[in-house]
Amino acid sequence: MRILLVNSNTSDFVTDKVCQEARQAASPGTEIVPVTGTFGARVIGTRSENAIAQHATLALVAEHAADCDAVLIAVSYDTALQAARELLPIPVVGMTEAALLTGC
Numbered sequence: 468m469r470i471l472l473v474n475s476n477t478s479d480f481v482t483d484k485v486c487q488e489a490r491q492a493a494s495p496g497t498e499i500v501p502v503t504g505t506f507g508a509r510v511i512g513t514r515s516e517n518a519i520a521q522h523a524t525l526a527l528v529a530e531h532a533a534d535c536d537a538v539l540i541a542v543s544y545d546t547a548l549q550a551a552r553e554l555l556p557i558p559v560v561g562m563t564e565a566a567l568l569t570g571c
Contacts, residue, residue, distance in 0.1 A: 468494075471535040472501045473527050475520040475546040476511050479503050485541045485562075500535060502527045511544055521547040528554060539565075 472489055474482040486501040493499060504523035508516035524540065524547035532538055538559040540548050545561030552559045 468496070468537070469498045469500055469535045471528070471532050471538045472499050472541050473524055473531075473538060473551075474501065474503045475524040475527075475540065475542040475544070476508055477504045477506065477523075478509050481510065482541075489539065489541070500531065502531050511542060511546065517544050517546055520544075521550065525550055525554065528559075532557065 470489070470493070472482070472486055474485060482501050482503040486499055489499045504520060504527065507519040507523045511517050511520050520542070528538060528547075528551045532555055535557065537557055538551060538555065540546060540551065540559065540561045543563050545563045548559065548561040548564065
């Protein structure tokens with residue numbers, strides 16, 4: 468299984484940290500494919516930054532999801548989660564959504 472891990476902001480540091488955690492949690496044989504936003508905020512902290520990050524997220528998904536089995540939106544705002552689900556025929560999960568559902 469290949470999971471596209473999308474960090475909607477432009478921080479490679481954040482992408483690397485989230486990717487490390489995802490690889491530790493993933494089942495053996497699962498490949499985590501990390502990508503980082505190419506434009507927008509270094510760390511998303513406002514509504515306007517999140518709006519810009521939605522565009523960046525959809526661009527990353529369109530470019531990288533074709534050979535993946537699922538997508539993880541790896542940002543606390545679950546940026547562009549619903550829009551990415553509209554675009555793709557594969558599961559798209561938000562990091563915050565997954566955490567909240569696990570806690571329920």
